[in-house]
Amino acid sequence: MLAAGERGMGWLTTEVALTQETSDETLLARVAARDEAAFDVLVARHQGRAYRLAWSLLRDAEDARDLSQEAFLRVYRTAASFRGEAKFSTWFYRILVNLCLDHRRRGRWWQRFTVRDEGEDPERGGLLERQPGATADPADLLGRERLMAQVWREVERLSPQQRAALLLHVQEDLATSEIAQVLACSEATVRVHLHRAVSALRKTMGRGQSDAS
Structure with a gap:
Protein backbone atom coordinates (compact mmCIF):
# COMPACT_ATOMS: atom_id res chain seq x y z
CA MET A 1 0.00 0.00 0.00
CA LEU A 2 1.29 3.46 -0.87
CA ALA A 3 1.94 5.98 1.87
CA ALA A 4 -0.75 8.66 2.17
CA GLY A 5 1.47 11.35 0.71
CA GLU A 6 2.21 9.23 -2.38
CA ARG A 7 -1.28 8.20 -3.42
CA GLY A 8 -2.30 11.24 -5.47
CA MET A 9 -6.00 11.93 -6.05
CA GLY A 10 -6.95 8.25 -6.08
CA TRP A 11 -6.85 7.87 -2.32
CA LEU A 12 -9.64 10.42 -1.90
CA THR A 13 -12.15 8.06 -3.50
CA THR A 14 -11.08 4.82 -1.81
CA GLU A 15 -14.13 2.80 -0.86
CA VAL A 16 -13.97 1.82 2.77
CA ALA A 17 -16.51 -0.04 4.87
CA LEU A 18 -17.55 2.53 7.46
CA THR A 19 -18.11 1.50 11.07
CA GLN A 20 -20.60 3.46 13.13
CA GLU A 21 -19.13 2.34 16.43
CA THR A 22 -15.64 3.73 15.77
CA SER A 23 -15.42 7.42 16.65
CA ASP A 24 -13.42 9.94 14.66
CA GLU A 25 -11.21 10.53 17.67
CA THR A 26 -10.41 6.82 17.99
CA LEU A 27 -9.62 6.62 14.30
CA LEU A 28 -7.35 9.66 14.58
CA ALA A 29 -5.41 8.04 17.42
CA ARG A 30 -4.80 5.08 15.13
CA VAL A 31 -3.78 7.44 12.31
CA ALA A 32 -1.19 8.91 14.69
CA ALA A 33 0.24 5.39 14.87
CA ARG A 34 0.26 5.36 11.04
CA ASP A 35 -2.72 3.05 10.64
CA GLU A 36 -3.60 3.73 7.00
CA ALA A 37 -6.87 1.79 7.17
CA ALA A 38 -8.09 4.17 9.89
CA PHE A 39 -6.98 7.12 7.75
CA ASP A 40 -8.98 5.77 4.81
CA VAL A 41 -12.09 5.57 7.00
CA LEU A 42 -11.68 9.20 8.12
CA VAL A 43 -11.24 10.36 4.53
CA ALA A 44 -14.26 8.42 3.29
CA ARG A 45 -16.35 9.77 6.16
CA HIS A 46 -15.46 13.45 5.74
CA GLN A 47 -14.28 14.03 2.17
CA GLY A 48 -17.71 15.04 0.83
CA ARG A 49 -18.31 17.74 3.43
CA ALA A 50 -14.69 18.90 3.22
CA TYR A 51 -14.92 19.42 -0.53
CA ARG A 52 -18.32 21.10 -0.27
CA LEU A 53 -17.10 23.58 2.35
CA ALA A 54 -13.91 24.36 0.42
CA TRP A 55 -15.91 24.82 -2.78
CA SER A 56 -18.35 27.18 -1.07
CA LEU A 57 -15.47 29.25 0.31
CA LEU A 58 -13.41 29.27 -2.89
CA ARG A 59 -16.04 28.89 -5.65
CA ASP A 60 -13.46 27.01 -7.70
CA ALA A 61 -13.64 23.23 -8.17
CA GLU A 62 -9.93 22.65 -8.78
CA ASP A 63 -8.83 24.73 -5.79
CA ALA A 64 -11.45 23.04 -3.60
CA ARG A 65 -10.12 19.60 -4.55
CA ASP A 66 -6.52 20.66 -3.97
CA LEU A 67 -7.14 22.25 -0.58
CA SER A 68 -9.43 19.52 0.75
CA GLN A 69 -6.75 16.99 -0.25
CA GLU A 70 -4.07 19.08 1.46
CA ALA A 71 -6.22 19.27 4.60
CA PHE A 72 -6.40 15.48 4.80
CA LEU A 73 -2.66 15.20 4.24
CA ARG A 74 -2.10 17.58 7.14
CA VAL A 75 -4.37 15.42 9.28
CA TYR A 76 -2.17 12.44 8.44
CA ARG A 77 1.03 14.31 9.20
CA THR A 78 -0.12 16.02 12.41
CA ALA A 79 -2.51 13.46 13.92
CA ALA A 80 -0.23 13.04 16.93
CA SER A 81 -0.73 16.72 17.83
CA PHE A 82 -4.48 16.25 18.44
CA ARG A 83 -5.12 16.67 22.17
CA GLY A 84 -8.82 15.86 22.31
CA GLU A 85 -9.80 19.33 23.52
CA ALA A 86 -12.34 19.57 20.68
CA LYS A 87 -14.13 17.14 18.41
CA PHE A 88 -12.18 15.82 15.44
CA SER A 89 -14.54 17.62 13.04
CA THR A 90 -13.88 20.97 14.72
CA TRP A 91 -10.12 20.40 14.63
CA PHE A 92 -10.31 19.36 10.98
CA TYR A 93 -12.47 22.32 9.96
CA ARG A 94 -9.91 24.63 11.52
CA ILE A 95 -7.19 23.10 9.32
CA LEU A 96 -9.36 23.36 6.21
CA VAL A 97 -10.65 26.89 6.82
CA ASN A 98 -7.15 28.17 7.59
CA LEU A 99 -5.92 26.70 4.31
CA CYS A 100 -8.73 28.49 2.47
CA LEU A 101 -8.05 31.80 4.24
CA ASP A 102 -4.34 31.53 3.44
CA HIS A 103 -5.26 30.77 -0.16
CA ARG A 104 -7.29 33.96 -0.35
CA ARG A 105 -4.48 36.03 1.14
CA ARG A 106 -2.32 34.87 -1.73
CA GLY A 107 -4.82 36.52 -4.06
CA ARG A 108 -6.23 33.43 -5.75
CA TRP A 109 -9.80 33.40 -4.40
CA TRP A 110 -12.75 33.60 -6.77
CA GLN A 111 -10.82 34.39 -9.93
CA ARG A 112 -13.88 33.24 -11.84
CA PHE A 113 -16.93 34.46 -9.93
CA THR A 114 -20.17 32.80 -10.99
CA VAL A 115 -23.43 31.93 -9.30
CA ARG A 116 -22.43 28.29 -9.70
CA ASP A 117 -19.72 26.63 -11.80
CA GLU A 118 -21.12 24.82 -14.82
CA GLY A 119 -21.64 21.17 -14.04
CA GLU A 120 -20.72 21.54 -10.37
CA ASP A 121 -23.21 20.29 -7.80
CA PRO A 122 -21.42 19.27 -4.58
CA GLU A 123 -24.38 17.42 -3.06
CA ARG A 124 -26.56 20.51 -3.78
CA GLY A 125 -24.45 22.52 -1.32
CA GLY A 126 -25.83 24.52 1.58
CA LEU A 127 -28.46 27.22 1.82
CA LEU A 128 -26.49 29.60 -0.38
CA GLU A 129 -26.11 26.98 -3.13
CA ARG A 130 -29.73 25.97 -3.65
CA GLN A 131 -31.11 26.72 -7.10
CA PRO A 132 -34.72 26.71 -8.40
CA GLY A 133 -36.04 23.46 -9.84
CA ALA A 134 -36.15 22.76 -13.56
CA THR A 135 -39.90 23.38 -13.68
CA ALA A 136 -39.64 26.99 -12.47
Whole structure:
Protein backbone atom coordinates (compact mmCIF):
# COMPACT_ATOMS: atom_id res chain seq x y z
CA MET A 1 0.00 0.00 0.00
CA LEU A 2 1.29 3.46 -0.87
CA ALA A 3 1.94 5.98 1.87
CA ALA A 4 -0.75 8.66 2.17
CA GLY A 5 1.47 11.35 0.71
CA GLU A 6 2.21 9.23 -2.38
CA ARG A 7 -1.28 8.20 -3.42
CA GLY A 8 -2.30 11.24 -5.47
CA MET A 9 -6.00 11.93 -6.05
CA GLY A 10 -6.95 8.25 -6.08
CA TRP A 11 -6.85 7.87 -2.32
CA LEU A 12 -9.64 10.42 -1.90
CA THR A 13 -12.15 8.06 -3.50
CA THR A 14 -11.08 4.82 -1.81
CA GLU A 15 -14.13 2.80 -0.86
CA VAL A 16 -13.97 1.82 2.77
CA ALA A 17 -16.51 -0.04 4.87
CA LEU A 18 -17.55 2.53 7.46
CA THR A 19 -18.11 1.50 11.07
CA GLN A 20 -20.60 3.46 13.13
CA GLU A 21 -19.13 2.34 16.43
CA THR A 22 -15.64 3.73 15.77
CA SER A 23 -15.42 7.42 16.65
CA ASP A 24 -13.42 9.94 14.66
CA GLU A 25 -11.21 10.53 17.67
CA THR A 26 -10.41 6.82 17.99
CA LEU A 27 -9.62 6.62 14.30
CA LEU A 28 -7.35 9.66 14.58
CA ALA A 29 -5.41 8.04 17.42
CA ARG A 30 -4.80 5.08 15.13
CA VAL A 31 -3.78 7.44 12.31
CA ALA A 32 -1.19 8.91 14.69
CA ALA A 33 0.24 5.39 14.87
CA ARG A 34 0.26 5.36 11.04
CA ASP A 35 -2.72 3.05 10.64
CA GLU A 36 -3.60 3.73 7.00
CA ALA A 37 -6.87 1.79 7.17
CA ALA A 38 -8.09 4.17 9.89
CA PHE A 39 -6.98 7.12 7.75
CA ASP A 40 -8.98 5.77 4.81
CA VAL A 41 -12.09 5.57 7.00
CA LEU A 42 -11.68 9.20 8.12
CA VAL A 43 -11.24 10.36 4.53
CA ALA A 44 -14.26 8.42 3.29
CA ARG A 45 -16.35 9.77 6.16
CA HIS A 46 -15.46 13.45 5.74
CA GLN A 47 -14.28 14.03 2.17
CA GLY A 48 -17.71 15.04 0.83
CA ARG A 49 -18.31 17.74 3.43
CA ALA A 50 -14.69 18.90 3.22
CA TYR A 51 -14.92 19.42 -0.53
CA ARG A 52 -18.32 21.10 -0.27
CA LEU A 53 -17.10 23.58 2.35
CA ALA A 54 -13.91 24.36 0.42
CA TRP A 55 -15.91 24.82 -2.78
CA SER A 56 -18.35 27.18 -1.07
CA LEU A 57 -15.47 29.25 0.31
CA LEU A 58 -13.41 29.27 -2.89
CA ARG A 59 -16.04 28.89 -5.65
CA ASP A 60 -13.46 27.01 -7.70
CA ALA A 61 -13.64 23.23 -8.17
CA GLU A 62 -9.93 22.65 -8.78
CA ASP A 63 -8.83 24.73 -5.79
CA ALA A 64 -11.45 23.04 -3.60
CA ARG A 65 -10.12 19.60 -4.55
CA ASP A 66 -6.52 20.66 -3.97
CA LEU A 67 -7.14 22.25 -0.58
CA SER A 68 -9.43 19.52 0.75
CA GLN A 69 -6.75 16.99 -0.25
CA GLU A 70 -4.07 19.08 1.46
CA ALA A 71 -6.22 19.27 4.60
CA PHE A 72 -6.40 15.48 4.80
CA LEU A 73 -2.66 15.20 4.24
CA ARG A 74 -2.10 17.58 7.14
CA VAL A 75 -4.37 15.42 9.28
CA TYR A 76 -2.17 12.44 8.44
CA ARG A 77 1.03 14.31 9.20
CA THR A 78 -0.12 16.02 12.41
CA ALA A 79 -2.51 13.46 13.92
CA ALA A 80 -0.23 13.04 16.93
CA SER A 81 -0.73 16.72 17.83
CA PHE A 82 -4.48 16.25 18.44
CA ARG A 83 -5.12 16.67 22.17
CA GLY A 84 -8.82 15.86 22.31
CA GLU A 85 -9.80 19.33 23.52
CA ALA A 86 -12.34 19.57 20.68
CA LYS A 87 -14.13 17.14 18.41
CA PHE A 88 -12.18 15.82 15.44
CA SER A 89 -14.54 17.62 13.04
CA THR A 90 -13.88 20.97 14.72
CA TRP A 91 -10.12 20.40 14.63
CA PHE A 92 -10.31 19.36 10.98
CA TYR A 93 -12.47 22.32 9.96
CA ARG A 94 -9.91 24.63 11.52
CA ILE A 95 -7.19 23.10 9.32
CA LEU A 96 -9.36 23.36 6.21
CA VAL A 97 -10.65 26.89 6.82
CA ASN A 98 -7.15 28.17 7.59
CA LEU A 99 -5.92 26.70 4.31
CA CYS A 100 -8.73 28.49 2.47
CA LEU A 101 -8.05 31.80 4.24
CA ASP A 102 -4.34 31.53 3.44
CA HIS A 103 -5.26 30.77 -0.16
CA ARG A 104 -7.29 33.96 -0.35
CA ARG A 105 -4.48 36.03 1.14
CA ARG A 106 -2.32 34.87 -1.73
CA GLY A 107 -4.82 36.52 -4.06
CA ARG A 108 -6.23 33.43 -5.75
CA TRP A 109 -9.80 33.40 -4.40
CA TRP A 110 -12.75 33.60 -6.77
CA GLN A 111 -10.82 34.39 -9.93
CA ARG A 112 -13.88 33.24 -11.84
CA PHE A 113 -16.93 34.46 -9.93
CA THR A 114 -20.17 32.80 -10.99
CA VAL A 115 -23.43 31.93 -9.30
CA ARG A 116 -22.43 28.29 -9.70
CA ASP A 117 -19.72 26.63 -11.80
CA GLU A 118 -21.12 24.82 -14.82
CA GLY A 119 -21.64 21.17 -14.04
CA GLU A 120 -20.72 21.54 -10.37
CA ASP A 121 -23.21 20.29 -7.80
CA PRO A 122 -21.42 19.27 -4.58
CA GLU A 123 -24.38 17.42 -3.06
CA ARG A 124 -26.56 20.51 -3.78
CA GLY A 125 -24.45 22.52 -1.32
CA GLY A 126 -25.83 24.52 1.58
CA LEU A 127 -28.46 27.22 1.82
CA LEU A 128 -26.49 29.60 -0.38
CA GLU A 129 -26.11 26.98 -3.13
CA ARG A 130 -29.73 25.97 -3.65
CA GLN A 131 -31.11 26.72 -7.10
CA PRO A 132 -34.72 26.71 -8.40
CA GLY A 133 -36.04 23.46 -9.84
CA ALA A 134 -36.15 22.76 -13.56
CA THR A 135 -39.90 23.38 -13.68
CA ALA A 136 -39.64 26.99 -12.47
CA ASP A 137 -41.05 29.76 -14.64
CA PRO A 138 -38.24 31.16 -16.87
CA ALA A 139 -38.84 34.74 -15.73
CA ASP A 140 -38.83 33.67 -12.09
CA LEU A 141 -35.70 31.59 -12.69
CA LEU A 142 -33.89 34.57 -14.20
CA GLY A 143 -34.92 36.77 -11.28
CA ARG A 144 -33.64 34.25 -8.77
CA GLU A 145 -30.36 33.82 -10.62
CA ARG A 146 -29.83 37.58 -10.57
CA LEU A 147 -30.65 37.66 -6.87
CA MET A 148 -28.18 34.83 -6.15
CA ALA A 149 -25.52 36.71 -8.10
CA GLN A 150 -26.17 39.76 -5.89
CA VAL A 151 -26.01 37.59 -2.76
CA TRP A 152 -22.68 36.06 -3.77
CA ARG A 153 -21.25 39.47 -4.61
CA GLU A 154 -22.22 40.53 -1.09
CA VAL A 155 -20.65 37.37 0.36
CA GLU A 156 -17.47 38.24 -1.53
CA ARG A 157 -17.40 41.65 0.19
CA LEU A 158 -17.51 40.09 3.66
CA SER A 159 -14.30 39.77 5.60
CA PRO A 160 -12.70 36.30 5.39
CA GLN A 161 -13.71 35.58 9.00
CA GLN A 162 -17.32 36.70 8.43
CA ARG A 163 -17.55 34.58 5.29
CA ALA A 164 -16.12 31.52 7.03
CA ALA A 165 -18.39 31.97 10.06
CA LEU A 166 -21.46 32.30 7.84
CA LEU A 167 -20.72 29.19 5.77
CA LEU A 168 -19.82 27.10 8.81
CA HIS A 169 -23.13 28.13 10.38
CA VAL A 170 -25.60 27.86 7.50
CA GLN A 171 -23.95 25.08 5.50
CA GLU A 172 -22.19 22.90 8.07
CA ASP A 173 -24.68 23.66 10.88
CA LEU A 174 -21.95 24.29 13.45
CA ALA A 175 -22.82 25.89 16.77
CA THR A 176 -21.22 29.21 17.67
CA SER A 177 -18.98 27.44 20.20
CA GLU A 178 -17.66 25.12 17.48
CA ILE A 179 -17.16 27.99 15.02
CA ALA A 180 -15.21 29.83 17.72
CA GLN A 181 -12.87 26.86 18.01
CA VAL A 182 -12.45 26.64 14.24
CA LEU A 183 -11.69 30.36 13.87
CA ALA A 184 -9.72 30.61 17.13
CA CYS A 185 -11.82 33.45 18.52
CA SER A 186 -14.46 34.00 21.20
CA GLU A 187 -18.12 33.06 20.81
CA ALA A 188 -18.98 36.76 21.13
CA THR A 189 -16.78 37.50 18.12
CA VAL A 190 -18.47 34.73 16.15
CA ARG A 191 -21.88 36.23 16.94
CA VAL A 192 -20.68 39.63 15.73
CA HIS A 193 -19.37 38.07 12.50
CA LEU A 194 -22.69 36.28 11.93
CA HIS A 195 -24.78 39.36 12.74
CA ARG A 196 -22.86 41.55 10.31
CA ALA A 197 -22.86 38.91 7.58
CA VAL A 198 -26.58 38.18 7.88
CA SER A 199 -27.43 41.89 8.04
CA ALA A 200 -25.50 42.53 4.83
CA LEU A 201 -27.19 39.63 3.05
CA ARG A 202 -30.65 40.70 4.21
CA LYS A 203 -30.07 44.14 2.74
CA THR A 204 -29.05 42.53 -0.54
CA MET A 205 -32.10 40.26 -0.53
CA GLY A 206 -34.32 43.27 0.15
CA ARG A 207 -32.81 45.23 -2.73
CA GLY A 208 -33.16 42.25 -5.04
CA GLN A 209 -36.82 41.75 -4.19
CA SER A 210 -37.50 45.47 -4.67
CA ASP A 211 -35.83 45.41 -8.08
CA ALA A 212 -37.87 42.37 -9.11
CA SER A 213 -41.20 43.96 -8.11
